Amino acid sequence: MQIRSRLTYQFTYLVSAILFVSYFIIYIFTQENYKDKFYSRLRQKANTTAQLLVNVNQVDSKLMGIIGQTNRDLLFRESILVYDLCNERIYASNDSINLHIDVDLIKQVRQKQEITFQREDIEVLGTVFATPQGRLVVFAGAVDQYSAENAKDLKNILIALFLLFILIVVLSGWFFAGQAVNPISEVIQQVDKLSPKRLEERLKSPDFEDEIGKMVSTVNRLLERIENAFKLQKTFIANVSHELKNPLTKISSQLEVSLLKERESGDYKKTISSVLEDTQELAAITESLLELNKLSLSDSQAGFHEWRIDEILWEARSLTQKLNSAYKVSIDTSHMPEDEEMLLIKADDKLILTALKNLMENACKFSPSKSAQVSFKNSGNSIQIFVRNEGKGIPANDLPYIFQPFFRGENTASSKGYGIGLSLVERIVQLHNGQISVVSVPDSYTEFTVNFAVASR
Structure with missing residues (x-):
């Protein structure tokens, strides 16, 4: 009906x-x-x-x-x-x-x-x-x-008036109901005209103060998120295609060259070793994609427990420095609260460890001195973690896109990577209802700030 x-x-x-x-x-x-x-x-x-x-x-x-x-x-x-x-x-x-x-x-x-x-x-x-x-x-x-x-006459009059008023009510109700649902019909017509190729269009409403206007505003916000998701998907596909194309092209080229003529066993070993390295690179990209997809599908916090953030920071520091002997990570504890309960967060410790390790690794990788400075402090009901390095910084044009999968800025071309680390970090932080932000000054420093809520007792 x-x-x-x-x-x-x-x-x-x-x-x-x-x-x-x-x-x-x-x-x-x-x-x-x-x-x-x-x-x-x-x-x-x-x-x-x-x-x-x-x-x-x-x-x-x-x-x-x-x-x-x-x-x-x-x-x-x-x-x-x-x-x-x-x-x-x-x-x-x-x-x-x-x-x-x-x-x-x-x-x-x-x-x-x-x-x-x-x-x-x-x-x-x-x-x-x-x-x-x-x-x-x-x-x-x-x-x-x-x-x-007189009672009989009154009954007949009341029955006649009742039927007359019901007829008037039906006609007027149909008219005013039509007036009430006309804006909804207009919204339906506008929505029917939308398509994946016209996601930039937005619905219009004569009055944004009533319930229908609020519904239109909500749909417009949804369309904006869908548009951003489509753009992100296109960028993701383009970046994935580019990242997968390079090792596949290298593998194909090396195998084709090897088949052109007979070669010595040493040459074949070199070719096989190079192909194996490219294959391992493909496996690493695939594993990163699976991990990113796993996090994108997971929104459950049922398995979260309380952990001390300082202990996770020290473990992340140790793992980061094992990746490269040149990496140096210093942790400033001068703002550490006296109450240990102010260091507790409700989280999955392995995911938080992965996020902090990625931030420390990136800070060391893109620092001329291969070093990073980490500090943390309690701000009432939240814990703020700062990961900072000194170096070239991130260009202002690249800042809006650094958390997109497979995005790599101009200053990362000389460094090995796939552009997935920061996407994982952002997803992990969001899964824990936290916030992450970045401030970068060219030729000076880059600082990431992560904010987690203190575990409630």
């Missing part, structure tokens, strides 16, 4: 329920009002008849009958009965109508002062009329013909 139809139905159901309850209450209260007015007329007739019998001399039942017949306020099948102190009937306005009044009913009226009851279709009111000689009991009954007719 479309949103427009659903909104119309819901709006119709709601208004119908409100109208039904309102009209039902109106009908019930009107019925009660009609009944109260009818009994008020019966009470007035009973009191008037009793007053004439008691207060006016020489008034008998015959004269009361004549007076009753000339009364313009005569009710349908009206009957009035009056009983004296001995519960004997002293007056009856209509002998053809029997209200079936017994002594128990008369006593009940004397006790309760006033009662109402029904005899077939006749509504009867019994009341007490006080006189100097005692209390008379008067019963006044009649058929409430006009109230029934």
Whole structure:
């Protein structure tokens, strides 16, 4: 079911329920009002008849009958009965109508002062009329013909109004629901026009303050991330193709040269050794790709435990210096907090070790002195790690791309590598909900800053 139809139905159901309850209450209260007015007329007739019998001399039942017949306020099948102190009937306005009044009913009226009851279709009111000689009991009954007719007319009017208003509600609900969903339809049309070749386009909304505008803003941010992902994918494929093409071309060229003519065993050994080196390079690239893909697919922190960051730093330093005897890594502990708990982070120690070792190795590799300076400090609820080296620095044009896989800047052409290390570092830091940033001054220094949250107790 479309949103427009659903909104119309819901709006119709709601208004119908409100109208039904309102009209039902109106009908019930009107019925009660009609009944109260009818009994008020019966009470007035009973009191008037009793007053004439008691207060006016020489008034008998015959004269009361004549007076009753000339009364313009005569009710349908009206009957009035009056009983004296001995519960004997002293007056009856209509002998053809029997209200079936017994002594128990008369006593009940004397006790309760006033009662109402029904005899077939006749509504009867019994009341007490006080006189100097005692209390008379008067019963006044009649058929409430006009109230029934008025109630029937009111019911027909309310039903007609209910159906009319429901029709108006359906039409207006359909119209306003259409007005409400029109912006969504426009957004759908804009989204249908999007394609991988037109990801630079963004959705438009007349009002960015309402829910639809916020949805459009969210979709636009999603499109921006998708566009960046596509660009990153294209760059990744181009860089991977380039990195894999070089060793494959070298292997193919060396094998083709070896097959041109017969050669000595020493030449074949050299060729095989060179091919083996290129093959190992391909294996290293493939392994790096698998490791990067593994990290990209992993978002679980279930296996994280608490580790001291200083111990991981010292182990990373030891592993980095074993890679090359010329590498020197110094760790500054002058800002080390006195509370050991401020050094704890919740992490996978092997992944953090890999990230820090890569940062230290890069710092040593691109430093003329093959050295790196590492320091760390606690900043409230976080631990900051600084890895710095002195050298050529990173060109400003290369800084936005250094964390992309297989990207290698101009100043790295003379160094062996595949451009995957910093991508691994960034992914590991993100997996631990940390942040990494870099500041580089050409011909001066480069400093990476890694921020981890302190493990909460």
